[in-house]
Amino acid sequence: MPELPEVETVVRGLRRCLIGETISSVTIYWARSIARLDPEQFIAQLTGRTVRKVDRRGKWIVVRLDDGQGLLVHLRMTGQLLLEPAPCPDDDYTRVVFNLKSGRRLRFSDMRKFGRLILTDNPGDVLDELGPEPLGEAFTLERFEHMMAERRGRVKSLLLDQRFLAGLGNIYVNEALWKARIHPLRPANSLSSGEVAALYRAVRSTLHAAIGEGGTTLENGNFRQADGAAGEFASQLLAYGHEGEPCPCCGARIERITVGQRGTYVCPACQPSPAAES
DNA sequence: AAAGCACCCTGTACGC
DNA sequence: TGCGTACAGGGTGCTT
Numbered sequence: 001m002p003e004l005p006e007v008e009t010v011v012r013g014l015r016r017c018l019i020g021e022t023i024s025s026v027t028i029y030w031a032r033s034i035a036r037l038d039p040e041q042f043i044a045q046l047t048g049r050t051v052r053k054v055d056r057r058g059k060w061i062v063v064r065l066d067d068g069q070g071l072l073v074h075l076r077m078t079g080q081l082l083l084e085p086a087p088c089p090d091d092d093y094t095r096v097v098f099n100l101k102s103g104r105r106l107r108f109s110d111m112r113k114f115g116r117l118i119l120t121d122n123p124g125d126v127l128d129e130l131g132p133e134p135l136g137e138a139f140t141l142e143r144f145e146h147m148m149a150e151r152r153g154r155v156k157s158l159l160l161d162q163r164f165l166a167g168l169g170n171i172y173v174n175e176a177l178w179k180a181r182i183h184p185l186r187p188a189n190s191l192s193s194g195e196v197a198a199l200y201r202a203v204r205s206t207l208h209a210a211i212g213e214g215g216t217t218l219e220n221g222n223f224r225q226a227d228g229a230a231g232e233f234a235s236q237l238l239a240y241g242h243e244g245e246p247c248p249c250c251g252a253r254i255e256r257i258t259v260g261q262r263g264t265y266v267c268p269a270c271q272p273s274p275a276a277e278s
Numbered sequence: 279a280a281a282g283c284a285c286c287c288t289g290t291a292c293g294c
Numbered sequence: 295t296g297c298g299t300a301c302a303g304g305g306t307g308c309t310t
Contacts, residue, residue, distance in 0.1 A: 001303060032286090059304080077287085077303050093288095112287045114304070153280055162305080169304070220289085220302095260281075263302075 002075040003059060004134070004167030005210035006223045006231060010081055011056040013226030014063070014106075017083050022050045022101040030095040033108065035116045042119055045069065046098070057127045058166030070123035072116075073108070079115030080224045082107045111222075130166035134203050139165075144200045148188045155191065156184030157260045159203075168203070171216060171240045174265050176202040178239035183271040184259045190274070209236065239265045 002010070026043045028034060034042045046065075053064035061081065063071040073081060078093070086103045096117060098106040108117065118126060132139040147165075151158055158164050159173045168176075177184050179202035182195055191199065210216060215231030217223045218241070223231055238248050243256040247267040257264050 003304095074305085076305075078289095110287095111289075112303085114287065116305095151279080157281080160304085261283080261303095 001077055001169055001171065001218075002079065002215075002223055003169035003172050004056075005172070005207055005213075005233065006215035007056050007059050007061060007075065007167070008211050009215040009231060010075075010226050011054050011061055014054045014061070014081065014083065017104075017226070018051050018054060018063070018106065020051065021104070021106075023047060023098050024101045025099045027097045027099070028095070029090075029097075030110075030113060032113065033095040033110060033115060033117055035118045037119055042117075045119055046071070057133070058130045058162055059169070060127060060130075062123060062127070069119060069121055072118040072120065072123055072126055074116045074118075075110075076112070076114035076116070078111040078222045080107075080109045080222075081226060082109060082224065082228055083226045084228075130162055131164045132166065134165055134167055135207055141197055141200050145193065145196050148191060148196050151188040152190075153188060154184060154259060155182060155186050155188045155199075156262075156264060158188050160260070160262070165203075167207075170262050170264075171237065172203070172206055172210065174240040175206045175237060178265070178267060178271065179206060181270045183266060183273050184257075184264050186274050209233065239267065241265065 023046050026046050028039045028043065031039045050066040051063055052066055055062040059074060061073040065071065083104060083106055086105050091109055093109045093111040094107055095110050096108040100106065156173055156177060159168050176199060180195065180198040182191065182199055210233040213231055213233035213236065214225055214229065215223055216233040216237065217230035218234055225231065239254055242254045242265060245254055247254055247270060250267065250269045252267055252269040254265050255268055257266060
């Protein structure tokens with residue numbers, strides 16, 4: 001499931017190979033992948049455009065075009081943006097294909113059809129709703145302390161809320177909370193300043209490490225880099241997906257609980273439950 | 279503000 | 295074999 005490190009990895013791949021490319025034609029196989037615009041408008045407005053920049057904001061891929069428009073791509077669960085040579089077979093899940101003047105093509109594949117493409121003059125309409133970038137300079141420990149202090153919801157749900165903090169998903173929230181030894185059900189404003197600092201460091205170090213490995217490709221193979229390669233961070237996941245296995249820190253068995261309808265992995269010893277404490 | 283749920287989808291894993 | 299069902303997940307939108 002693409003989260004910040006996976007999206008960053010895709011963006012870096014596209015930045016290397018897509019900038020300067022001109023779109024010669026667009027084919028849409030699943031119209032609902034396109035949000036806001038009719039497929040005909042989407043095609044008409046993209047044909048002939050040249051890619052100027054590729055950026056990331058949260059889990060959004062932001063492709064800046066020569067006419068000032070932005071193509072926003074959200075991969076959701078199973079989306080992939082693949083840059084390929086033109087004579088290349090589609091998979092069963094190809095939803096949109098951008099043919100490029102160089103002869104290559106950019107293909108949007110998405111098994112579960114949750115991904116979305118938005119072409120807009122005002123990317124801010126979408127991106128300004130997001131919380132701070134966890135790896136950005138503006139996201140200081142001091143700011144995080146203030147953010148946490150005024151919220152009393154469950155810390156895990158809060159970290160997953162893209163308006164609170166942009167880019168985290170279920171995998172990295174699980175890892176960061178385990179690393180910081182904080183139970184996911186703890187109210188955000190119940191964390192000590194030491195715990196907030198540990199969580200801040202855990203979030204950032206986990207994201208940096210995952211980006212360094214090119215993201216996480218689980219056994220289902222859902223995530224692919226822009227060149228089709230897998231990410232290598234899965235072997236470094238210490239809690240996520242490890243139900244019943246010994247905690248790498250203390251040896252207790254990792255448990256799987258549900259928080260906000262999401263699978264959640266905790267070490268009962270390292271991450272004491274708030275209910276058990278009170 | 280917080281929490282729950284239905285929805286959007288489909289592959290996988292299960293029970294019978 | 296094969297059918298039916300539950301589940302997984304990010305985000306949106308609605309209700310409580």
